[in-house]
Amino acid sequence: xxxxxxxxxxxxxxxxxxxxxxxxxxxxxxxxxxxxxxxxxxxxxxxxxxxxxxxxxxxxxxxxxxxxxxxxxxxxxxxxxxxxxxxxxxxxxxxxxxxxxxxxxxxxxxxxxxxxxxxxxxxxxxxxxxxxxxxxxxxxxxxxxxxxxxxxxxxxxxxxxxxxxxxxxxxxxxxxxxxxxxxxxxxxxxxxxxxxxxxxxxxxxxxxxxxxxxxxxxxxxxxxxxxxxxxxxxxxxxxxxxxxxxxxxxxxxxxxxxxxxxxxxxxxxxxxxxxxxxxxxxxxxxxxxxxxxxxxxxxxxxxxxxxxxxxxxxxxxxxxxxxxxxxxxxxxxxxxxxxxxxxxxxxxxxxxxxxxxxxxxxxxxxxxxxxx
Amino acid sequence: xxxxxxxxxxxxxxxxxxxxxxxxxxxxxxxxxxxxxxxxxxxxxxxxxxxxxxxxxxxxxxxxxxxxxxxxxxxxxxxxxxxxxxxxxxxxxxxxxxxxxxxxxxxxxxxxxxxxxxxxxxxxxxxxxxxxxxxxxxxxxxxxxxxxxxxxxxxxxxxxxxxxxxxxxxxxxxxxxxxxxxxxxxxxxxxxxxxxxxxxxxxxxxxxxxxxxxxxxxxxxxxxxxxxxxxxxxxxxxxxxxxxxxxxxxxxxxxxxxxxxxxxxxxxxxxxxxxxxxxxxxxxxxxxxxxxxxxxxxxxxxxxxxxxxxxxxxxxxxxxxxxxxxxxxxxxxxxxxxxxxxxxxxxxxxxxxxxxxxxxxxxxxxxxxxxx
Numbered sequence: 001x002x003x004x005x006x007x008x009x010x011x012x013x014x015x016x017x018x019x020x021x022x023x024x025x026x027x028x029x030x031x032x033x034x035x036x037x038x039x040x041x042x043x044x045x046x047x048x049x050x051x052x053x054x055x056x057x058x059x060x061x062x063x064x065x066x067x068x069x070x071x072x073x074x075x076x077x078x079x080x081x082x083x084x085x086x087x088x089x090x091x092x093x094x095x096x097x098x099x100x101x102x103x104x105x106x107x108x109x110x111x112x113x114x115x116x117x118x119x120x121x122x123x124x125x126x127x128x129x130x131x132x133x134x135x136x137x138x139x140x141x142x143x144x145x146x147x148x149x150x151x152x153x154x155x156x157x158x159x160x161x162x163x164x165x166x167x168x169x170x171x172x173x174x175x176x177x178x179x180x181x182x183x184x185x186x187x188x189x190x191x192x193x194x195x196x197x198x199x200x201x202x203x204x205x206x207x208x209x210x211x212x213x214x215x216x217x218x219x220x221x222x223x224x225x226x227x228x229x230x231x232x233x234x235x236x237x238x239x240x241x242x243x244x245x246x247x248x249x250x251x252x253x254x255x256x257x258x259x260x261x262x263x264x265x266x267x268x269x270x271x272x273x274x275x276x277x278x279x280x281x282x283x284x285x286x287x288x289x290x291x292x293x294x295x296x297x298x299x300x301x302x303x304x305x306x307x308x309x310x311x312x313x314x315x316x317x318x319x320x321x322x323x324x325x326x327x328x329x330x331x332x333x334x335x336x337x338x339x340x341x342x343x344x345x346x347x348x349x350x351x352x353x354x355x356x357x358x359x360x361x362x363x364x365x366x367x368x369x370x371x372x
Numbered sequence: 373x374x375x376x377x378x379x380x381x382x383x384x385x386x387x388x389x390x391x392x393x394x395x396x397x398x399x400x401x402x403x404x405x406x407x408x409x410x411x412x413x414x415x416x417x418x419x420x421x422x423x424x425x426x427x428x429x430x431x432x433x434x435x436x437x438x439x440x441x442x443x444x445x446x447x448x449x450x451x452x453x454x455x456x457x458x459x460x461x462x463x464x465x466x467x468x469x470x471x472x473x474x475x476x477x478x479x480x481x482x483x484x485x486x487x488x489x490x491x492x493x494x495x496x497x498x499x500x501x502x503x504x505x506x507x508x509x510x511x512x513x514x515x516x517x518x519x520x521x522x523x524x525x526x527x528x529x530x531x532x533x534x535x536x537x538x539x540x541x542x543x544x545x546x547x548x549x550x551x552x553x554x555x556x557x558x559x560x561x562x563x564x565x566x567x568x569x570x571x572x573x574x575x576x577x578x579x580x581x582x583x584x585x586x587x588x589x590x591x592x593x594x595x596x597x598x599x600x601x602x603x604x605x606x607x608x609x610x611x612x613x614x615x616x617x618x619x620x621x622x623x624x625x626x627x628x629x630x631x632x633x634x635x636x637x638x639x640x641x642x643x644x645x646x647x648x649x650x651x652x653x654x655x656x657x658x659x660x661x662x663x664x665x666x667x668x669x670x671x672x673x674x675x676x677x678x679x680x681x682x683x684x685x686x687x688x689x690x691x692x693x694x695x696x697x698x699x700x701x702x703x704x705x706x707x708x709x710x711x712x713x714x715x716x717x718x719x720x721x722x723x724x725x726x727x728x729x730x731x732x733x734x735x736x737x738x739x740x741x742x743x744x
Contacts, residue, residue, distance in 0.1 A: 025538045136741060137374075153712065154526045154533065161526065161730040166397045316715075320692035323710055330716075334723050338695050340525065340716035343688075350706045358533040366741040369508060 002368040004029075006080040007360070008036040008073055010043075011093030012058065015116055018353030019093055021054055028357060031364050032089070036076055037061065040094065043068050045076065070102065077111050086367045087141070089360055092117045101127065107141040108134040114359045116147040116352050121232065122225035123243045128232060142363050147355025149176065149226045150326050150346040158342065159233050159330065167332045169234045172297040173339075174328035175321060176226045178347035179209050179217040180252075180293040182324040188281050188290040190313045197277035198270035205267075209324055213263040218252035220293070223306040227295045231304050237297055238304050250307040252293065284310045290318045316341060374740040376401075378452040379732070380408040380445055382415075383465030384430065387488055390725030391465055393426055400729060403736050404461070408448055409433065412466065415440050417448065442474065449483050458739045459513070461732055464489045473499065479513040480506040486731045488519040488724050493604065494597035495615040500604060514735050519727025521548065521598045522698050522718040530714065531605050531702065539704045541606045544669040545711075546700035547693060548598045550719035551581050551589040552624075552665040554696040560653050560662040562685045569649035570642035577639075581696055585635040590624035592665070595678040599667045603676050609669055610676050622679040624665065656682045662690045688713060 009019060020037070022028055034046050037057060042065030046052060052060070077088040090106060092099050092115040100120035103113055120131060120143075135143045149155045162169060175181045186200045187193065201218075204210050210217050224247040231237040240246035253266075254276035260266035284291045289310035294317070297304050311317045321327045326346025329339035345351050381391060392409070394400055406418050409429060414437030418424060424432070449460040462478060464471050464487040472492035475485055492503055492515075507515045521527045534541060547553045558572045559565065573590075576582050582589050596619040603609040612618035625638075626648035632638035656663045661682035666689070669676050683689045693699045698718025701711035717723050 022538055027536065027538050142741070152533075152537075152706070154530050154714075157529070158526050161524075161726070161733070164399065164733050165524075165726045165729045166394055166399050167726065314691065316692045319686065320688045320713075325710055334524070334720075334726060335716050338697055338717065340714075341692075342526075342712075342714050344702075344707055344712035345710065348706075354533070354537045354539065354706060357537045361533070361536050366738050369514070369738040369741075 002031075003082045003085070004031055004033040005086055005360075005364055005367065006035045006077060006083050006088040007032045007091060008038070008077055008088075009034065009091045009093060010038045010073070010099070011091075011095075012037060012039045012061070013093070013095075014349040015352045015356075016093035017054065018349040019091060019356050020052075020057065022353050022357045024052065024054070028360075032360060033082065035080055035088075036073055038065075038068055038073065040096075041068055042066065043073060070099075074106055074109060074111065078109050087112055087363075089114055089363060091115065091356060091360075093356070095119075103143065104130040104134050107131065107139060107143060110140045112142045112144075112363050114144050114356055114363065116145070116151075116356055118145075118148045118222075118225045118229065121145055121148060122228040125239065125241050125243065128243070142366065144359035144362065145229070146359050147352045149229050150328060150342070150344075150355075151348065152351035152354035152358070153326060153328070153342050153344050153346055155328055155342060156229070156233065158340070159230060162330060162332055162334075162340075163234060167334045168299075169236070169297075169330065169332050170300050170336070171331040172230055172234075172295075172328065173331070174295060174326065175292055175317060176223045176295045176326055176328070176346065177217060177293065178324035178326060178345070179204060179211075179214075180223070181321060181326060181346075182207075182209050184290075184292050185321060185323065187277070188284065188292070190290065190318055192285060193281075196271070196274045198274050201270060202267075213266070215253055215263070215266060220249040220251055220306040223293070223295045224249040227297055227304050227306060231297045234297065234299060236299050238302055240304065248303075248305045248307075250293075250305075252308070280308065288313055290315075292317050292321075316343075375454045375457070376403055376405040377458055377732075377736055377739065378407045378449060378455050378460040379404045379463060380410070380449055380460075381406060381463045381465060382410045382445070382471070383463075383467075384409060384411045384433070385465070385467075386721040387724045387728075388465035389426065390721040391463060391728050392424075392429065394725050394729045396424065396426070400732075404732060405454065407452055407460075408445055410437075410440055410445065412468075413440055414438065415445060442471075446478055446481060446483065450481050459484055459735075461486055461735060463487065463728060463732075465728070467491075475515065476502040476506050479503065479511060479515060482512045484514045484516075484735050486516050486728055486735065488517070488523075488728055490517075490520045490594075490597045490601065493517055493520060494600040497611065497613050497615065500615070514738065516731035516734065517601070518731050519724045521601050522700060522714070522716075522727075523720065524723035524726035524730070525698060525700070525714050525716050525718055527700055527714060528601070528605065530712070531602060534702060534704055534706075534712075535606060539706045540671075541608070541669075541702065541704050542672050542708070543703040544602055544606075544700065545666060545703070546698065547664055547689060548595045548667045548698055548700070548718065549589060549665065550696035550698060550717070551576060551583075551586075552592075552595070553693060553698060553718075554579075554581050556662075556664050557693060557695065559649070560656065560664070562662065562690055564657060565653075568643070568646045570646050573642060574639075585638070587625055587635070587638060592621040592623055592678040595665070595667045596621040599669055599676050599678060603669045606669065606671060608671050610674055612676065620675075620677045620679075622665075622677075624680070652680065660685055662687075664689050664693075688715075
């Protein structure tokens with residue numbers, strides 16, 4: 001068995017905690033050695049005198065951590081004895097805007113990066129190109145971000161396989177937001193529904209499916225980021241210079257509520273938007289359709305957009321989609337007329353962490369395959 | 373750019389031809405060099421004076437090929453100059469029973485194997501264990517067979533990711549046969565259907581969806597083979613000593629037709645089985661269900677079986693499944709209560725070839741990743 005690969009984990013929120021849990025399991029701990037954990041303020045070098053656990057890591061970090069200092073983390077990763085033979089991995093499990101700005105520097109030092117953070121791949125084209133320039137196959141290190149789209153679902157790896165084996169992508173279409181999936185699966189159903197949009201949003205918020213300010217989900221920005229990430233894997237797709245900001249994105253904050261200044265004001269006045277959504281649903285019903293908030297990368301039309309759209313009641317987005325699942329369909333030259341479809345939970349700490357650890361396993365395999 | 377990896381392709385039927393087509397494309401030919409092609413009788417060393425094409429390869433093989441001789445193919449692969457630095461790949465695109473018996477010997481010589489041939493992974497446990505013993509991570513070479521289940525759909529890689537990141541598989545359930553998918557999607561529908569089973573089988577045969585003798589599909593053996601392959605990737609699953617032969621498999625040749633001795637006799641008497649299938653459909657309809665021929669790996673119950681089963685009319689197998697698509701659902705600890713679902717064409721030369729070439733690209737990445 002090869003020596004384990006040294007790993008630093010930055011970001012100890014819900015997803016970070018699940019990544020830690022998976023890395024501490026017997027199955028993964030023989031392949032990876034945690035050499036450092038960090039949150040937004042403090043970092044802690046490992047191993048400790050006592051083993052790190054899911055229950056002790058935060059108190060120990062608070063007690064023994066030193067102020068977060070990225071250069072020293074990079075130094076630890078690049079000088080670790082095992083690292084010198086096989087490389088090391090930085091896991092960015094933060095939502096940080098600034099850390100992705102340093103990816104290209106980190107990768108150019110031969111440190112591999114795995115992340116559920118969407119900011120790098122969905123930001124400006126120049127940031128993304130700078131990262132590509134120092135990644136394998138041009139550079140030495142590997143960048144993987146499978147969990148940035150669809151969490152643990154094999155979305156990016158499947159798209160990569162399709163493109164690299166020479167299939168022609170025609171259209172990628174899907175429900176990419178667990179929150180918006182839940183909301184419209186409740187609001188617009190195959191059987192005629194009378195539930196109010198405001199009620200559904202409130203229930204989604206109570207169930208913890210939305211951000212604290214539901215407008216963060218309803219803005220469509222998260223979907224636009226995912227579309228940017230997908231789009232950049234397809235050679236013929238539109239160039240999005242400003243990343244997600246270049247994607248036409250329909251906001252679900254209705255005109256009447258756009259003057260709400262605070263989250264509290266918005267939530268209190270939520271009912272004022274019901275008429276707006278009732279009308280949209282009614283129009284769809286009259287055509288025998290349901291409405292879904294979808295993202296589309298349409299290579300044939302040269303369009304990338306996040307929007308409300310109508311689907312027939314026997315379409316998979318109407319019948320098969322349930323709960324807060326994501327569903328993504330790839331229409332390609334080979335998968336035609338029927339698309340390749342992947343469906344399942346596209347958010348949640350454990351499945352997002354799985355996207356991260358499966359990326360790490362792919363790096364492990366690449367670095368540890370015995371050459372002949 | 374690294375030097376290309378030497379590759380030998382054995383088997384030049386429909387899938388083999390599609391593999392050849394993909395390997396000759398600019399995108400793949402810079403990564404792989406074809407050093408030999410072969411069919412069941414003849415082999416031909418490459419390169420030739422003139423470039424190999426989709427139109428010239430068979431006539432040239434017939435004219436210049438030498439009798440198929442596996443040891444010399446192995447010798448060519450293991451002594452190729454590029455092979456010595458990075459390894460080589462044998463593609464078994466035959467339906468051969470005997471070639472898989474030699475996999476362990478080939479792998480132990482450091483030659484990687486990629487194959488859509490189900491025989492090795494779905495045969496006896498001892499054959500499979502002998503292969504495992506010489507594969508990475510124990511041995512040096514890699515064996516990949518993504519396209520043995522679901523063709524180009526990411527079924528095995530997804531299952532591998534789930535298992536290796538520590539998820540617990542509870543049940544894998546799906547429609548694994550394109551032929552049986554088509555037949556039951558036509559025969560048992562959400563709206564009440566009166567079409568005869570014999571008519572559907574005849575249309576499927578005319579469209580080329582079935583084997584020349586439809587009983588080869590209706591026996592369920594192909595599904596049992598796929599279940600064996602899946603099952604062997606899940607540590608807690610039942611041990612299938614005799615491989616697919618250990619899987620309880622419901623045959624769709626009705627009792628009244630079991631004495632048909634020839635394909636012609638069977639096809640001529642097909643209507644005699646209609647009453648049998650009408651009864652099964654009627655029973656399902658009375659319960660508001662449709663019938664599908666499914667494969668199940670049920671870890672909780674400790675069962676692997678291929679059988680006819682009933683599903684509610686709002687189940688994804690009833691509403692979302694169309695044409696001759698495969699649909700596979702993974703019920704796991706993380707993907708619960710709703711499963712991870714993958715759907716799409718699970719047969720066909722181009723998508724099967726894609727499963728093969730995407731496996732080859734994964735080997736390429738593993739062998740060509742620059743170490744730090």
